[in-house]
Amino acid sequence: MLNDIKKDAQTRMAKSVEAFRHDLIKIRTGRATTALVDHLKVNYYGSDMPLSQVATVAISDARSLTITPWEKQMVGAVEKAILASDLGLTPNTAGTVIRLNLPALTEERRKELSKLVHSESENAKVAIRNIRRDANHQVKELLKEKQVTEDDVARAETEIQKITDSAIKDVDDVVKAKEQELMAV
Known part of the structure; x- marks a missing residue:
């Protein structure tokens, strides 16, 4: 049961990162695509x-x-x-x-787009944290129903946190790549 919850959380977090990546495609850089x-x-x-x-x-x-x-x-x-x-x-x-x-981007426009990328990344991180909260809630429900021990809950929450940290790092990597793309002249 705990493995199913962790796998579900990991899948949903990966989908959030992919949706974020897809949203960033619409943000125009100086290059045609x-x-x-x-x-x-x-x-x-x-x-x-x-x-x-x-x-x-x-x-x-x-x-x-x-x-x-x-x-x-x-x-x-x-x-x-x-x-x-x-x-x-x-x-x-x-x-x-x-x-x-596509006109060349001005320095001011590049900075605006960079701010937009950061706000979109914050939305993606919030979605990932919500998934973590849901997964932790499901684990605690199992504890209430006495299907798992407190040690199992602690281990599961630690693993869910590791999955969350990994997904947030992926979002940060996507932001870094998009910023480099935006700032390239």
Whole structure:
């Protein structure tokens, strides 16, 4: 039973770290990546579809993306989706090809993004600590039901803390890598 609780906590913490990593992809650095537009939804004949299902997204150079809709009438819908998004980018259209140019980040903007990364990391750490609290609560419930001894509870809580420390270190490593990416000129 204790092993199941520990494995569940470890799995949930790993998912929290992965979700944090996925959230950071949306934070724009000076480099172009197709992941910037992965979350965009385009109105395709009355239903919202992911951009990747209505167009081809490619990196043309280090600071620009090209988006080529599969149908010519989708160009306007894709432009609207980009303008309505939180990217802060203006699309340039030439026929059926839409170009997104990523401006170089200013020092001030880099610092703002760094603060955003830190606040997101704090949210991820809170989620991890909540998972630890839940796991410790489950262990104590087993003690109340007299299914485990107090020594087992102490050992389990120590192991859960080690798992928590490892997950928080993973979050810190992700933050460090993202900051290096942001500060690279």
